[in-house]
Amino acid sequence: MTIFETLAGWAGSAGGYILPFLFVLVIVIFIHEFGHYIVGRWCGIRVQAFALGFGPELFGFTDSHGTRWKVCAVPLGGYVKFFGDSGAASTPDGSALRVMSPEERAVSFHFQPVWKRAAVVAAGPIANFILAIAVFSAMNLTYGRQVLAPRIEQVVESSAAAKAGLQSNDMVLAIEGRPVDSFADMQRIISTSPGVPLRITLERAGKEITVTATPELKVINTPFGKQRLGMLGLQGSRDPADLKQQTLGVGASLKGAVEETWFIVERTGAYVGGLFAGTESTDQLSGPIRIAQISGQVATNGIVALLNLAAILSVSIGLINLVPVPLLDGGHLLFYAFEAIRGRPLSERTQEYGFRVGLALVVMLMLFTTFNDVVHLVSL
Structure with missing residues (x-):
């Protein structure tokens, strides 16, 4: 079977994969971005947009706080755009920041103390871990083990x-x-x-x-x-x-959920360490195609199994975002750590180069995982 026949066959049955994939993806992305959003609001920062997906807006609404909630055409991520951001990656809009009034600076993300900015950025991955613990706890409490x-x-x-x-x-x-x-x-x-x-x-x-x-x-x-x-x-x-x-009570259910979440963290950390040590293979790295395929397979076992998959992916997304690569949350936190040590932020030029490198690394990773997905499909 050729690669084209394989992809055509997969596309023919894609209807059974797309809805479960979107269900899992929307839950994980929404929770991640909502973590950024709610902590930003608590810190008094103006939120201009909350987006599920990238690219052109498909539909949305503007709330009473002036935040545009929208669903975009490319459902492979999401973002929260704070006042003073130049785009979805939360890079500062230098020209706009320089002409802001004192009132505007007070609600701009980039004029907040470094601890507030760090809290907002860290809130996304933390929300992913909380989602996983909540799902595992609910399963333990409902079904026991x-x-x-x-x-x-x-x-x-x-x-x-x-x-x-x-x-x-x-x-x-x-x-x-x-x-x-x-x-x-x-x-x-x-x-x-x-x-x-x-x-x-x-x-x-x-x-x-x-x-x-x-x-x-x-x-x-x-x-x-x-x-x-x-x-x-x-x-x-x-x-x-x-x-x-x-039968598990609330305390035991929560304890088991935390242990399950930590096991996923440990296993993922061991795998990443194995990649650098040469003891693990990169063929386990999955992209959107294989995640969609797995979502469709898991969905045949019911909503509980699909929620369990969402919890596992939520931990993975949280961990990936903590990697100290510019463009990801971990990269922002790394910049803030330098700022806290130096007493002033890195220069705009340094940050710009950092984000370019980060973008290149993220794009290469996406291309590589997509290639892995195609190879996996052909080998079935």
């Missing part, structure tokens, strides 16, 4: 687990001193530790023992691309007595 005891049903012959001396009916108590409450907890630690010797505390025949096992690196094909995971070669218990449905 199924917990499979970390009991080993079977050890694969000649596997890393077998070489380490793990046996059937062993109950895993802790890994590297970290308590293990479920088989899923054990899988998470092992899968994120390929090639790392792990001290595993077991209960065997009523006695507590410790063994050391090193997960083997395995490459697995998933909808997100090839993933490199650590595996020991264990099978979980199939005894119904080891599977329990837990």
Whole structure:
């Protein structure tokens, strides 16, 4: 099958992908931009526009505060334009700033104290993390969770687990001193530790023992691309007595949601670190085409699964925006850090060059991830 036939086939079924994709994207982008917007308002800054998407406006309205709320033609992002911004990237409009009256400066973003500007910028990623925690908490509170005891049903012959001396009916108590409450907890630690010797505390025949096992690196094909995971070669218990449905209260639901969000942060951080170390592959980097495809697949499992995907993507968007690259929120925060240390902002020329470099990096990343998406589609 040629690339054109593949793309044509995908386009033919795109109707099942577009709506779920837009649903997920609108939620994540709206929450991110609303974080910027609401903190900006709290800081007394005038907001000129709140946009979902880029390019020509499709429709919108102007509220009583003079903010234009609009939906634009290219639904791959969004922005909040504050008074004094020259465009969607919150770069300062130097000529306009120089002629502002004292009253206008008081409500202009770029004349605010550095801590206020930093708070407004950081509010977007923080809102993404709050969204994820809220979604995970609601799911925990509504559905509880199924917990499979970390009991080993079977050890694969000649596997890393077998070489380490793990046996059937062993109950895993802790890994590297970290308590293990479920088989899923054990899988998470092992899968994120390929090639790392792990001290595993077991209960065997009523006695507590410790063994050391090193997960083997395995490459697995998933909808997100090839993933490199650590595996020991264990099978979980199939005894119904080891599977329990837990009802969670508000506190436990929130705690579990924070832990889930932090796990995504840790896993993403480990992946990025692996990219620089050469132990991870770039084929896991996804662009809009693959996210749309995954959204359509997840949507077949219902709205709850789609909200779960939105929460996961929300964490990813929050993290990406904190990368210290000019044009992203992290780049703005980096500039503000320099300003706080120097006692004055960087020159307009320096900031302009920084934003140009940032734009180039972001465009290259988008092109690369789109290329990855196309390669993934062709390989299906």
